Amino acid sequence: MRMARLGVLLDQSEAERRWMYGLNVFAYYIEEILAHAGIPFERVEDISEVESGAFDILIAGLVKDDTVSTSVLWNYVEQGGELVSFASLNALATRLGCIWSERASVGYASFGPYYDKAESIRYLQASPWQPIAAANAYLQEEVGELHRGEQAGAVIGAALQRFQIGDGYFDRWAVDIPATIVGFQQGSSPVLEDGVPALDGSAPINEGILKADDRIEMDWEHDRLYTKTGNPYFAYPYADLWRELFIGRLLRKAVDHGLTLPFVGFWPDGVEHVATISHDSDGNVADDALATLAILEELKIQSTWCMIEPGYSKAMYDQIKQAGHELALHYNALDLDNGVWGSEEFDRQLSFFRQAAAIDRVTSNKNHLTRFEGWGELFEWCEVNAVESDQTRGPSKKGNVGFLFGTCHPYFPVAWSNDRNRIYDVLEIGFLTQDLDLASYWSDSSVIVPFLEAVSKVEGVAHFLVHQAHIGTQETVRNSFRQIVAEARRRGYAIWTAKEINDWERARRKIRITDSKDMKAALELGMPLTAHAVIWNPVADSYAPRAWETMETRYGVRCLKQLLSVTGNVDVK
Known part of the structure; x- marks a missing residue:
C-alpha cells in the first residue's frame, strides 16, 4: 500500500480577500487538526496547483466559491481524486443535483451506528444540501x-454526503468542522463582557469578572448531565468527537483507495491516556505547601505548582523542585488584588517569579480565577516570554465543570482575523474541575469516574486542579485527591506534569512521516523523544497480519503498529 499524498487547499488570495474585510478564516485550523492527529500533509495555496493531479486526497479548506475554482475541483475529482470539504463549495450544489437549503448556526448531529461514542454531537455552523430528486x-x-437547535429538533439534512464524479469521489461535510472545533475551544467571539449564567443558579458567571468561561458554546440544558449525587457537569468533549469523525473518515477513504495514511499516536508506547494535577498557590501559606508535598509523596506523583505573587520562600521552592514537581506561573489580573490585564504586568509577574524561584525556564501558566479578556492576547504574552503552555481554560463555577470547552486534548489555539488566523505557539491544556468535596462550593467526587471514563474514550488528558490551601486545611479535599489518583491508576492513566505533556506533544509533532513501504512508515525525527513513539499504519479490513506484526483499531480503522525509539530507530522490540 502506497502512502496517500494529502493536500490541504488554503487559497492565499481568497484568505487575503476575507482578511481585508475582517473575516475569520478558521479553515486554517484544518492544519492544526491534522498536525495534532500526526497525519502528514502538504499545504496548497493556489488553485492552479490542483490541476497537476499530484494529490490522492485533497481537503478544500478555503477556495473561492465560483465557477472557475469549482471547475478545477470537478476535474480533479473526475480524474480519480478524493475531495473533502466542510460546509462549502455551494457552487457545485446544482451541478450535483442538490439545492443549498439553509445555514444552521447551532444544532446536533446524530450518526446512529456509524459512530457510537455519542448519541448526538453539537455543531456550531452547518450548511446542508438537499437532493433535488x-x-x-x-x-x-x-x-x-x-x-x-436541539437533539430532537427538525432534521435539516445529512451530516455528510458522498458524491461520485467520474472516477473520483467528493465527501462534503455539511458541518463546518474546523470552525465548530475553534468555537468550542475558544468561543465564538472575544471575551468583552460577562457571559450568560445557568438559569438554575449553579454557574453565576456574570459576577463582573471577565473569565475564559464567559464565552462558551455549550448549552446549559442540553449539554449537561447529572451525577448520582445531583451535580451537573458538561459531559461531552464535542470538539474531540468531531476530530475523530473527520480523521476516521479520512483514514477509511485512503484505505478504500488502496492507500495508507500513517499517523503518529497521541502518547508513547504503553500510554493510552494521561492525567495531570495542578495546584494554584492562592494565599501562599507554607504549611499548605508542606501538606501538598506530603500527599504527593504519599501518592508517588509529580504535579504542576502555579505560583501567584508573592509566592513562597526560596527554601520552599527548593523543596518543591527537589521533589521533581513543576513550578509554573499563576498570573493575577484580578482587579480586587490590584491586578492588571496587560502585557507589561504579565512580563513583570513572570520576571518576579523566575527570580524568586531561581528558575530560568517557566513552561506553564494558569491565570488566577481563569481571568481572561479578548481573544489571543494571553497567548501572545506567553509566546513573547517563551511560556510554552497555558492552563487557563477551565471552569470557574460549580455548575460548569467538565468539558465546557468541548475538549480534553492539548491543542494550539488560533488567532483572530486581525492576526491572520495564525496558530499560536502555546499549547493549551485545559482543566476539568477544581477542588472536589469542598463543602457545597464546588462539585463533589461523584464527577471523578465520569470524567476519567469520558477522557479515556478519546485518549485525552484528565486535568484536575487542587489548591494547596484546601489540601492543607480540608480532609475531604485530601481524600478526593486520593480518589482521583486511585481511580486514574485503576483505569491505566499515566500521571504527568503539564511540562511533560507539553514537551511530549511538541516532540511528537516533530516526527516527520515521509513515505510508507511494506506496511512501514519512513520517518525523520525532528527532536529527541523521551519515550518510544507509536506510528499507526492503516490497512484494509482484509489485511492478514504477519506473525511479527501487531494490529489494533484506531479511529475505527485497522492499523499496524510501528515503534519509533528515542533515537529515531524503528521497530523497537
Missing part, C-alpha cells in the same frame, strides 16, 4: 442527520 446520479451515500 429522489434519484440522484451523483449521490452515493448519506451519513448522519442534522437537527436544528
Whole structure:
C-alpha cells in the first residue's frame, strides 16, 4: 500500500480577500487538526496547483466559491481524486443535483451506528444540501442527520454526503468542522463582557469578572448531565468527537483507495491516556505547601505548582523542585488584588517569579480565577516570554465543570482575523474541575469516574486542579485527591506534569512521516523523544497480519503498529 499524498487547499488570495474585510478564516485550523492527529500533509495555496493531479486526497479548506475554482475541483475529482470539504463549495450544489437549503448556526448531529461514542454531537455552523430528486446520479451515500437547535429538533439534512464524479469521489461535510472545533475551544467571539449564567443558579458567571468561561458554546440544558449525587457537569468533549469523525473518515477513504495514511499516536508506547494535577498557590501559606508535598509523596506523583505573587520562600521552592514537581506561573489580573490585564504586568509577574524561584525556564501558566479578556492576547504574552503552555481554560463555577470547552486534548489555539488566523505557539491544556468535596462550593467526587471514563474514550488528558490551601486545611479535599489518583491508576492513566505533556506533544509533532513501504512508515525525527513513539499504519479490513506484526483499531480503522525509539530507530522490540 502506497502512502496517500494529502493536500490541504488554503487559497492565499481568497484568505487575503476575507482578511481585508475582517473575516475569520478558521479553515486554517484544518492544519492544526491534522498536525495534532500526526497525519502528514502538504499545504496548497493556489488553485492552479490542483490541476497537476499530484494529490490522492485533497481537503478544500478555503477556495473561492465560483465557477472557475469549482471547475478545477470537478476535474480533479473526475480524474480519480478524493475531495473533502466542510460546509462549502455551494457552487457545485446544482451541478450535483442538490439545492443549498439553509445555514444552521447551532444544532446536533446524530450518526446512529456509524459512530457510537455519542448519541448526538453539537455543531456550531452547518450548511446542508438537499437532493433535488429522489434519484440522484451523483449521490452515493448519506451519513448522519442534522437537527436544528436541539437533539430532537427538525432534521435539516445529512451530516455528510458522498458524491461520485467520474472516477473520483467528493465527501462534503455539511458541518463546518474546523470552525465548530475553534468555537468550542475558544468561543465564538472575544471575551468583552460577562457571559450568560445557568438559569438554575449553579454557574453565576456574570459576577463582573471577565473569565475564559464567559464565552462558551455549550448549552446549559442540553449539554449537561447529572451525577448520582445531583451535580451537573458538561459531559461531552464535542470538539474531540468531531476530530475523530473527520480523521476516521479520512483514514477509511485512503484505505478504500488502496492507500495508507500513517499517523503518529497521541502518547508513547504503553500510554493510552494521561492525567495531570495542578495546584494554584492562592494565599501562599507554607504549611499548605508542606501538606501538598506530603500527599504527593504519599501518592508517588509529580504535579504542576502555579505560583501567584508573592509566592513562597526560596527554601520552599527548593523543596518543591527537589521533589521533581513543576513550578509554573499563576498570573493575577484580578482587579480586587490590584491586578492588571496587560502585557507589561504579565512580563513583570513572570520576571518576579523566575527570580524568586531561581528558575530560568517557566513552561506553564494558569491565570488566577481563569481571568481572561479578548481573544489571543494571553497567548501572545506567553509566546513573547517563551511560556510554552497555558492552563487557563477551565471552569470557574460549580455548575460548569467538565468539558465546557468541548475538549480534553492539548491543542494550539488560533488567532483572530486581525492576526491572520495564525496558530499560536502555546499549547493549551485545559482543566476539568477544581477542588472536589469542598463543602457545597464546588462539585463533589461523584464527577471523578465520569470524567476519567469520558477522557479515556478519546485518549485525552484528565486535568484536575487542587489548591494547596484546601489540601492543607480540608480532609475531604485530601481524600478526593486520593480518589482521583486511585481511580486514574485503576483505569491505566499515566500521571504527568503539564511540562511533560507539553514537551511530549511538541516532540511528537516533530516526527516527520515521509513515505510508507511494506506496511512501514519512513520517518525523520525532528527532536529527541523521551519515550518510544507509536506510528499507526492503516490497512484494509482484509489485511492478514504477519506473525511479527501487531494490529489494533484506531479511529475505527485497522492499523499496524510501528515503534519509533528515542533515537529515531524503528521497530523497537
